[in-house]
Amino acid sequence: MIMDDSKYDVLKIENQLCFPLYACSREIVKRYKPFLDQIDLTYTQYIVMMVLWEEKSVNVKELGARLYLDSGTLTPLLKKLESKGLLTRTRSDKDERNLIVTLTEAGEQLKEQAVEIPMQIAGCTNLTAEEGVMLYRILYKMLGQSAEK
Amino acid sequence: MIMDDSKYDVLKIENQLCFPLYACSREIVKRYKPFLDQIDLTYTQYIVMMVLWEEKSVNVKELGARLYLDSGTLTPLLKKLESKGLLTRTRSDKDERNLIVTLTEAGEQLKEQAVEIPMQIAGCTNLTAEEGVMLYRILYKMLGQSAEK
DNA sequence: TACAATTCAATTGCACACAATTGAATTGTG
DNA sequence: CACAATTCAATTGTGTGCAATTGAATTGTA
Secondary structure, eight states, rough: OOOOGGGGGGGSSSGGGGHHHHHHHHHHHHHHHHHHHHHTTHHHHHHHHHHHHHHHHEEEEHHHHHHHHHHHHHHHHHHHHHHHSSSSEEEOOTTTEEEEOOOEEEHHHHHHHHHTHHHHHHTOOOOOOOHEEEEHHHHHHHHHHHHOO | OOOOOOOOGEEEEEESSHHHHHHHHHHHHHHHHHHHHTOOOOOHHHHHHHHHHHHHHEHHHHHHHHHHHOOHHHHHHHHHHHTTTSSEEEEEEOTOOOEEEEEEEHHHHHHHHTTTTTHHTTOOOOHHHHHHHHHHHHHHHHHHHHHHH
């Protein structure tokens, strides 16, 4: 009689959904690196810029909500992007608590180089179109749960 | 005539697969935190312990391959787990370059508390069983690509 | 209107991640 | 055997992430 499962099976990494999620996320970000190096951005800086390329101007709270990041992560990162001249940081007149982040002309120009990246990355994936769509749908379903709070 | 797409659409966060992966990974790890706090482990320490609960003894290279982590991350983390008494770190006799990490009795005992965690986490997910299986399969397909190198 | 509660970004402290380098140990090769 | 190349873990330096706290600004309420 074979007896190869036990109450400890749940503790095997291969039986957990969180681990491949965690590992995959880091592997994909790593795949972006050579491309992002060309425009001197880290992955986190890149997704902040993506929001600005869409919105032109957002406050830190909105940015954090979009990216699931808090001010502890964003504040130093935004200061760095400001020092690179890609954005400006100014307090709102209406409410001095709010910090408004605005794309500069240099930031806008970076978009021209960045637009090449998604295409280059797309070729790196071994998923079918259907798998991509499925993965996307499932991940956003999980994220939706987080957003509800 | 509506003209609401452009060559910049690829730069919208919602059109990228990497972002929900990155965000989801962090959100799920965050969901583990209250449970891991009870046994005083971080998520990364937890997955290292999971390997040891399975293997009893591994070297740093193997551990890194299993977890997609390098010695820069593992060395300080293993020293911390050693100082907690959960594992020992010894050089291999056969090859002094190799560091062998071995589970201690205390580490083995922690397994009894850890075994409750996966069950508690499972209840936190809003995915169907099918979605869970699908997600798992797709993520490991992507990871397989990384493993090939 | 006072003033308590709330809402912001910033700060602090800790724990990863990871690229790049270092230095010791081992292996491969002439 | 000598010694160059390789393989390890450790170290260094930079950049996140995030919980918890702080302090200024605003809002809600007695």
